[in-house]
Amino acid sequence: MTILRSALIAATLATPAVAAEEVNLYSYRQPELIQPLLDAFTAETGIETNVAFLAKGMVERLQAEGKRSPADVILTVDISRLSEAVEAGVTQSIESEALTANVPAEYRDPEGHWYGVTTRARIVYASKDRVAPEEVTTYEDLADPKWQGRICTRSGTHPYTLALVSAMIEHHGEEATKTWLEGVKSNLARKPQGNDRAQVKAIWSGECDISLGNTYYMGKMLEDAEQQEWANSVNVLFPVFEGDGTHVNVSGVAMTKSSPNPENALKLIEFLASPTAQEIYAEANYEYPIAPGTAPTELVANWGSFEADSLNLMTIAGHRAAALKLVEEVDFDG
Known part of the structure; x- marks a missing residue:
C-alpha cells in the first residue's frame, strides 16, 4: 500500500x-x-x-x-x-x-x-525459454506462418478480442483484417478457450509459445501462489500496429x-x-x-514502456459489429 x-x-x-x-x-x-x-x-x-x-x-x-x-x-x-x-x-x-x-x-x-x-494494454505473453523478445514486433506479424502451432488465445467473440479486431479494421480495412484473422487462426496451437490467465498457463505447460492478454493479468497471477510459476515463465511484450502504437x-x-x-x-x-x-x-x-x-x-x-495506439476508442467501438461478423466468417473459434 x-x-x-x-x-x-x-x-x-x-x-x-x-x-x-x-x-x-x-x-x-x-x-x-x-x-x-x-x-x-x-x-x-x-x-x-x-x-x-x-x-x-x-x-x-x-x-x-x-x-x-x-x-x-x-x-x-x-x-x-x-x-x-x-x-x-x-x-x-x-x-x-x-x-x-x-x-x-x-x-x-x-x-x-x-x-x-x-x-490496460493488449499485449503478448511470450515464453522466456522459447521466444526471444525481439521476435514479437507487430499484431500484423501474428499471422506470419513462423508462429504456426505456437499461439494461444481466448475466444474470438470475447470483448477483448473484438476490440483488437475492431482496431485492426480501422487500421487496415475489413478485407485485410479477415485475411489476418485467417492467418492467426492457422497459427493457433489449440481451439480458443479459457481466460487470459489460462493462456499463460498453457505457455508454462508447453502447449504454446505466445498468447494475447491484458497487462493487468500479470499482476493478478503474481498475487496467486499457484499462478506465480505461470507468470514467471513468460515475458510481457508490447506489439504495435504497423505505423502506430500498442492496442489499449x-x-x-x-x-x-x-x-x-x-x-x-x-x-x-x-x-x-x-x-x-x-x-x-x-x-x-x-x-x-x-x-x-x-x-x-x-x-x-517494470513490465516495460510503450506508446499507445492513437485511435480514439469510440472509433474502435464503431467497428464492433463488423469485427464480430469477420470472427464468425472465418470460424475463428471452430
Missing part, C-alpha cells in the same frame, strides 16, 4: 459517520477493488457512496428501471461495454474543465458520455441518463478521473493511470 493511499484511508476514518448527501454507483468492478477510492471520495466531499456490484446485465437493468433507476454513475471495463451503454441511451453527456484536463481526448467519448479512468482498452465512468443526484454524480466522476484517484485505482488493478503527470506503480512500470 502506498503512502498516498494510506493517508487517504486514514483521512476517511476521520470522516463523520453521517453524510448529508449521497451518490449511487453501479459497478462491474468488485467492491473491494474500488472501496478505497470511494472512501477517499467521501473523506474529501462528505458525500456517501452506495454501490451495487453487477456481474452482468448493467444496461438491461438500467433500461428496465428507466426513470426510476437509483443509479447516478456507472463504472465499467472495456470500450464495448461503455459504447453499449451510450447506444442504449442510458447515459448522458457531461462536460467539465477537470475532466478535459485529466482525461486525454483518445480516452473519452467525443460527445462527453463517458470518461476513461485507467487503461479502458476502465471508464459515465453519468446515467436518469441520475437522481447529478451534481454529486459529476463530483464523483471528476474525483475518479483525478490524478490521485487514478493512481489509487491503477495500483489496485495493475493498470495505467492516464492523467498528465501520473505514473504506473513500480511493478507495472
Whole structure:
C-alpha cells in the first residue's frame, strides 16, 4: 500500500459517520477493488457512496428501471461495454474543465458520455525459454506462418478480442483484417478457450509459445501462489500496429441518463478521473493511470514502456459489429 493511499484511508476514518448527501454507483468492478477510492471520495466531499456490484446485465437493468433507476454513475471495463451503454441511451453527456484536463481526448467519448479512468494494454505473453523478445514486433506479424502451432488465445467473440479486431479494421480495412484473422487462426496451437490467465498457463505447460492478454493479468497471477510459476515463465511484450502504437482498452465512468443526484454524480466522476484517484485505482488493478503527470506503480512500470495506439476508442467501438461478423466468417473459434 502506498503512502498516498494510506493517508487517504486514514483521512476517511476521520470522516463523520453521517453524510448529508449521497451518490449511487453501479459497478462491474468488485467492491473491494474500488472501496478505497470511494472512501477517499467521501473523506474529501462528505458525500456517501452506495454501490451495487453487477456481474452482468448493467444496461438491461438500467433500461428496465428507466426513470426510476437509483443509479447516478456507472463504472465499467472495456470500450464495448461503455459504447453499449451510450447506444442504449442510458447515459448522458457531461462536460467539465477537470475532466478535459485529466482525461486525454483518445480516452473519452467525443460527445462527453463517458470518461476513461485507467487503461490496460493488449499485449503478448511470450515464453522466456522459447521466444526471444525481439521476435514479437507487430499484431500484423501474428499471422506470419513462423508462429504456426505456437499461439494461444481466448475466444474470438470475447470483448477483448473484438476490440483488437475492431482496431485492426480501422487500421487496415475489413478485407485485410479477415485475411489476418485467417492467418492467426492457422497459427493457433489449440481451439480458443479459457481466460487470459489460462493462456499463460498453457505457455508454462508447453502447449504454446505466445498468447494475447491484458497487462493487468500479470499482476493478478503474481498475487496467486499457484499462478506465480505461470507468470514467471513468460515475458510481457508490447506489439504495435504497423505505423502506430500498442492496442489499449479502458476502465471508464459515465453519468446515467436518469441520475437522481447529478451534481454529486459529476463530483464523483471528476474525483475518479483525478490524478490521485487514478493512481489509487491503477495500483489496485495493475493498470495505467492516464492523467498528465501520473505514473504506473513500480511493478507495472517494470513490465516495460510503450506508446499507445492513437485511435480514439469510440472509433474502435464503431467497428464492433463488423469485427464480430469477420470472427464468425472465418470460424475463428471452430
